[in-house]
Amino acid sequence: MPIYIYGCDHCGSEITISHSMTESVENCEVCEISGSLIRRPSMFSNIKKKTESKLKVGDRVKSFIEEADADLKQQKDTFLRKRND
Numbered sequence: 001m002p003i004y005i006y007g008c009d010h011c012g013s014e015i016t017i018s019h020s021m022t023e024s025v026e027n028c029e030v031c032e033i034s035g036s037l038i039r040r041p042s043m044f045s046n047i048k049k050k051t052e053s054k055l056k057v058g059d060r061v062k063s064f065i066e067e068a069d070a071d072l073k074q075q076k077d078t079f080l081r082k083r084n085d
Contacts, residue, residue, distance in 0.1 A: 003042070010036040 004025075006015045011031040019025065028036050055063075 005040045005042045006037040007040050008033070008036045009038060014040075 002021060003016060003018045006017060006025060006028075007013075008015070008028040008031060010033045011028060013028065013030040015029055015037070017025055025037055027034050
């Protein structure tokens with residue numbers, strides 16, 4: 001669901017609310033005055049890091065699996081050493 005930013009004309013508070021595009025919010029959660037909220041424009045971005053933009057999804061998954069496998073092997077070795085002591 002989209003995140004919307006509302007400003008209250010009565011108390012001046014700023015509220016961030018997640019709801020569907022067809023819903024509307026009119027009551028302020030802070031001062032509870034009906035009809036005091038006005039939806040404000042929100043900034044959004046879809047900026048990718050340069051290193052991430054060069055990686056494909058499959059490469060990221062493969063890298064994660066390799067790191068998890070290495071971590072599991074290290075934990076297994078540590079466990080076996082403690083068990084043999």
